Amino acid sequence: MDHPAIKVIAMPSDTNPDGNMFGGWIVSMMDLAGAVEARKVVHNNLVTVAIDNIVFHNPVFVGDCVECYTKMERIGRTSVTVKVDVFVQRKDRSKGDLKEKVTEGSFVFVAIGADRRPVPIVP
Numbered sequence: 001m002d003h004p005a006i007k008v009i010a011m012p013s014d015t016n017p018d019g020n021m022f023g024g025w026i027v028s029m030m031d032l033a034g035a036v037e038a039r040k041v042v043h044n045n046l047v048t049v050a051i052d053n054i055v056f057h058n059p060v061f062v063g064d065c066v067e068c069y070t071k072m073e074r075i076g077r078t079s080v081t082v083k084v085d086v087f088v089q090r091k092d093r094s095k096g097d098l099k100e101k102v103t104e105g106s107f108v109f110v111a112i113g114a115d116r117r118p119v120p121i122v123p
């Protein structure tokens with residue numbers, strides 16, 4: 001497995017009022033990780049136009065090391081689609097170290113010009 005685009009520790013401030021990890025925080029990490037991948041081919045400004053097929057497979061807990069792995073799925077005329085897979089690494093006293101997939105989704109980014117309209121991606 002390649003290096004993650006983003007690696008961060010889940011903090012208490014990232015939880016919702018019930019104490020569970022706030023899904024929107026995970027999605028924002030995925031959006032940033034997807035943008036890191038998209039910037040490898042898009043040299044204009046980028047905006048996120050769509051987020052597809054997000055699935056939260058397993059919970060994330062405070063203290064988990066959250067890692068976002070990215071893969072370029074499609075390079076279109078003005079947009080790129082990046083698959084983001086999120087794993088956590090967790091220290092568990094009884095079970096030992098654990099690494100498991102928690103979330104996945106596809107992020108579509110569009111290259112835009114100064115007028116905020118889509119512009120072709122120049123290889």
Ligand SMILES: CC(C)(COP(=O)(O)OP(=O)(O)OC[C@H]1O[C@@H](n2cnc3c(N)ncnc32)[C@H](O)[C@@H]1OP(=O)(O)O)[C@@H](O)C(=O)NCCC(=O)NCCS
Nearest residue numbers: 047048049050075076077078079080108110112116117118
């Ligand atoms: C992104 C934006 C400039 C696109 O404008 P648009 O008029 O829809 O542009 P187009 O129809 O020409 O589509 C541009 C590209 O986006 C893709 N696209 C547009 N809507 C899409 C969708 N819902 N899902 C997947 N791809 C989409 C198109 O397929 C096209 O890709 P391609 O050129 O590689 O084939 C405009 O929708 C926008 O400004 N949205 C707000 C973006 C933003 O603020 N994001 C942050 C969210 S908080």
